[in-house]
Amino acid sequence: MVDALTKLGKSHLDRRSFKPIYFQLSELIQNLIEDGELSPGAQLPSERELMGQFDISRNTVRLAMDYLLKAGLVYRLPTKGTFVASGKMPYGLYGLSSFTEDMTHLGRKPGGRLLDFSVITPAPRIAQALRLSNFQQVFKIERLRLADDEPMALNTSYIPEHLCPNLSPADLEAKNASLYAIFEKKYGLMLWRSERVVEPVIARDYEVELLEVSPRSSLLLVEGTTYLVEDQPIEYVKVIYRSDRFQFSIHALRRPNQRTEES
Template sequence: MIDKSSPIPLYHQIEEVIKQGIEHGEYQPGDVLPAERVYAEQYQVSRMTVRQAITNLVNERYLYRIKGKGTFIAEPKLEQNLKGLTSFTEDMSARGMKASSKISKFDIIPANRSLAEQLNVDMHTPIYEIKRVRLAEEIPMALERTYIPANLIKGLSEERVLSSIYKYAEEQMGLKIKSATQTLEATIANKEEIKLLEVDQGGAPVLLMKRTSKLENGQTFEIVKSSYRADRYKFMIDLER
């Protein structure tokens, strides 16, 4: 309900009404939001007030507009806590979501200078190069490029990659993945990301995460470069003082 005697601005109250409708399931992702005049008549406020509320929700990614068609309910963003070291499969499983992958490349290549330095191996060492589109409930979420020394995890196959590299490495190969260093930055989707992540052409934002994981003995296990859809994913970190 809207309280016109409240010091809280009317547009903000309408924002909260729409947010609650989304959070309580009254609106589903992809649904068309009722027209501005519907809210204006229902709450006896100006359409300008309603427009301000809707614009704010578009900016916050609760809604999105399609020119000539209307305003729609956006897909909720998946939230990943950066505090722990988990795989994509483990993250999705913790949310009760089905994780899956599509492999766009699976090959063994000789390490160039850059890969050799990052993985702490000799030049020309055989390296797995794996490109996967990571999906949650069949929706593309990230393009993941993984590089692992082939002598560390022998017998890796496309079938095992489609399941979980971490699970195979730890349960079948007896490796202990202990720690990782990762960076996160915002960038614009390139042609490969636009195609595989099914995002709009011309400036779609992605979150680029680069991670270097190490085994219990200090040996570098992998380098992963992941491009996450910024419209579907967000990261969270807990800070303490």
């Protein structure tokens, strides 16, 4: 606590700036976090200490803290205070891997809770993406994905029933269960590629409760289709990620025939 106050004490707020005071304070703290001056788990000064340090109102301090909370840079523990959060997990869109595989690669403990396992007639849009006839059904699998026991994402997969006969909840409730591993090991299916669309969404009550985020928080929706080597659709998936815990990276290559000769 004293260390955080000491580091902040070297900074000042410019009351003549066009930037609001709360934003300047949030920037000071954000810079200390991103520069490694404040490590994950470090406790921030209390509201009263920040009010005294910078001669600002309680409301200004709360606005700054709320900004940092929404950015995923800090977290609050009731009766204990505000602490620096761990950095966002990088999540690439250039490889086809499961959540379990990605969390293991990042050194996190993957986990999950099965929320729904049912056989349904899919909506026309999903049936079209999976190239199903009017009467073919799918497994609907909804899971809450965890990393180190912290809620990270809501995953809903639609799997053609005829491609994975006898798929059961027990398959998905096993320790470190991976749907992609089930495809490959239980059914001998070879995954090839996926098409995904990413867009921001606002958390509804259902996501607020399960992901443990604030009402109307910004989330990231990743939606699309996964294909087998024969270009046969095997999964239509919708994953809602916490935007305060994930940052997506995209790797793009320029094809040779797109390059223009220098004049």
